[in-house]
Amino acid sequence: MKQYCSMNVKSKIIPIAEPLLGKEELHAVLTAVKSGWVSSKGAFICEFEKRFSAYCCRKYGIVTSNGTAALHLALTALGIGHGDEVIVPTLTFIATANAVRYTGAKPVFVDSESFSWGMDPRKVEAVITKRTKAIIPVHLYGYPCMIDEILKIARKHKLHIVEDAAEAHGAEYKGKKIGSFGSISCFSFYANKVITTGEGGICLTDDYKLAQRMRILRDHGMNLKKKYWFDMIGFNYRMTNMQAALGVAQLRRIGDFIRKKQEIKQVYNDLLQPLCRKGAIALHPELPLAKCVFWMYCILIEKKFGITRNKVMEKLNKAGIETRPLFYPIHTMKPYKTNGDFSIAEELAHKGINLPSSTTLTVSKIRYIAKVLKSLVK
Ligand SMILES: *Cc1c(COP(=O)(O)O)cnc(C)c1O
Numbered sequence: 394m395k396q397y398c399s400m401n402v403k404s405k406i407i408p409i410a411e412p413l414l415g416k417e418e419l420h421a422v423l424t425a426v427k428s429g430w431v432s433s434k435g436a437f438i439c440e441f442e443k444r445f446s447a448y449c450c451r452k453y454g455i456v457t458s459n460g461t462a463a464l465h466l467a468l469t470a471l472g473i474g475h476g477d478e479v480i481v482p483t484l485t486f487i488a489t490a491n492a493v494r495y496t497g498a499k500p501v502f503v504d505s506e507s508f509s510w511g512m513d514p515r516k517v518e519a520v521i522t523k524r525t526k527a528i529i530p531v532h533l534y535g536y537p538c539m540i541d542e543i544l545k546i547a548r549k550h551k552l553h554i555v556e557d558a559a560e561a562h563g564a565e566y567k568g569k570k571i572g573s574f575g576s577i578s579c580f581s582f583y584a585n586k587v588i589t590t591g592e593g594g595i596c597l598t599d600d601y602k603l604a605q606r607m608r609i610l611r612d613h614g615m616n617l618k619k620k621y622w623f624d625m626i627g628f629n630y631r632m633t634n635m636q637a638a639l640g641v642a643q644l645r646r647i648g649d650f651i652r653k654k655q656e657i658k659q660v661y662n663d664l665l666q667p668l669c670r671k672g673a674i675a676l677h678p679e680l681p682l683a684k685c686v687f688w689m690y691c692i693l694i695e696k697k698f699g700i701t702r703n704k705v706m707e708k709l710n711k712a713g714i715e716t717r718p719l720f721y722p723i724h725t726m727k728p729y730k731t732n733g734d735f736s737i738a739e740e741l742a743h744k745g746i747n748l749p750s751s752t753t754l755t756v757s758k759i760r761y762i763a764k765v766l767k768s769l770v771k
Contacts, residue, residue: 407758409715410585410689411751413650417642425638435634441641442595445580448563448644449572451597453604455611456637460559460581462630463594464492464529467555467577469628470596470606471527473498478524480552482512482538483722483731484738485531488581489557490723498526502724502731505738509680511538513737517546527553532561532571534747535587535654535688537680540566540574547575555579559594562587563651565684572597577607582636587650587688588643590636653752654687660756661690661748664763673698673770675744691719693744699771702744712765719745 425437438456446454457463473479475497481489483502493500501520506513510533517528530543540556547554554575558564562580564571572578580586582593598604609617614627668674675693679685694702706716722738724731748762 406713406715407749407754407762408751409717409747409749411753412584412589413646413752414639417645418639421638421642422635425635428634430634432633433631435637437634437637437641438632441590441637441644444641444644445595446597448647449570449578449597451573451578452599453597453601455596455598455604455607456632456640457594457596457611457630458632459592460579460583460586460594461488461492462628463579463581463596464488464555464557465495466607466610466628466630467579467596468492468496468498468527469610470603471553471555471576473526473553476524477526478522479526479555480512480517480520480528481723482529482531482533482738483724483735484510484720484741485533485557485723486559486720487723487726488559489529489531490729493529494728499524500723500729501525502722502729502733502735504733504735505533505741506539507737507741508678509533509536509538509683510677510741511536512543514539514542514546516734517543518550521546521550521552525550525552527555527576529555529557530575531557531559532564534677534691535561535564535686536677537561537564537566537571537683537685539680540571544574553577559583559586560688561686563647563684564686566680567682576600577603582640582643587654587686588640588647590632590640590643593632593636593640650752651686654750655685657750657752657754657759658685658687658690660759661763664760665692665766668698668767668770671697671770674766687750689717689747690750691745691747693741694746695744698769700769702746705766705769706746708769709762709765714762714765715749717747718742719747 442454477498556578559581582590614625
């Protein structure tokens with residue numbers, strides 16, 4: 394995920410994801426620097442929190458140093474810790490599980506469904522115990538998951554929902570913004586996300602008390618009225634004013650970014666239709682009534698393709714096309730090794746690749762990628 398630095402900027406490699414930064418961003422960051430407010434006080438912090446929470450139809454926004462910190466802050470503010478369990482999908486970026494572990498709680502993994510690749514609500518109820526405190530649904534690669542069903546289960550069992558919306562800025566489900574569901578929602582603004590602040594994240598909530606608690610915890614646990622008085626142990630999870638300035642500028646363009654991503658997806662879909670008809674590949678399905686933002690465009694390499702997924706990636710790489718495998722399911726990796734039925738997630742992870750998905754991608758580059766893919770089918 395964090396391979397951005399190793400990206401060969403000067404070569405002709407088509408990167409998997411790169412940010413689009415322009416004059417507006419430069420101007421905003423310059424303004425922050427010139428103001429002298431370069432750490433976590435300054436006008437852009439407040440402005441970004443207000444604008445992003447309004448964009449997601451939420452009352453309060455608390456910006457953080459990154460998306461993982463946002464998840465940790467959210468879980469801590471909800472009082473989750475040792476002895477508790479939190480349900481997470483196995484097919485997600487490792488941060489979703491790590492944030493749970495940082496609190497001392499145990500992440501409990503759930504398989505994916507095949508309608509959006511999100512966590513399968515039908516398999517959630519089976520893993521709820523007396524220790525379960527929360528569920529973290531993830532909107533994988535910018536595709537809303539079955540959030541209605543998950544909310545229903547959470548309500549029935551009185552569990553918190555912490556949305557991990559780190560890959561789905563601007564996505565919607567049934568006309569409601571992703572990030573507006575559950576007790577708290579968390580986003581990341583890492584360089585390759587839908588919008589970026591370099592590094593950064595945010596927690597959104599409609600609950601004033603939770604918002605205040607997160608503000609205190611973000612700043613070492615310092616009392617909001619009495620400076621240098623600490624009522625609890627907190628963290629330094631603050632974002633800088635320079636990062637927030639970048640965020641304000643990026644947020645102004647989020648509509649354009651999403652439109653561009655939707656165009657990219659449509660061009661890919663049209664060009665790859667013949668491969669789908671042959672059964673050589675399959676596309677990432679979208680839930681009905683979901684507005685997807687296609688953070689990453691994904692395909693599955695099916696048996697009929699004739700060569701393995703890894704071979705396809707290798708050949709694409711040789712042709713100057715950067716790809717990535719889908720996330721390795723977390724339950725298969727050393728820190729979280731778990732047995733159980735995770736067959737859908739394992740199959741998706743085994744077959745899936747992310748294709749270049751940046752807003753900087755041109756139609757001619759997509760044509761080239763599709764042409765190379767077609768030439769590889771045996
Ligand atoms: C990117 C990401 C995060 C973590 O964000 P960072 O800003 O990199 O800490 C968390 N969850 C998911 C699903 C992500 O994709």
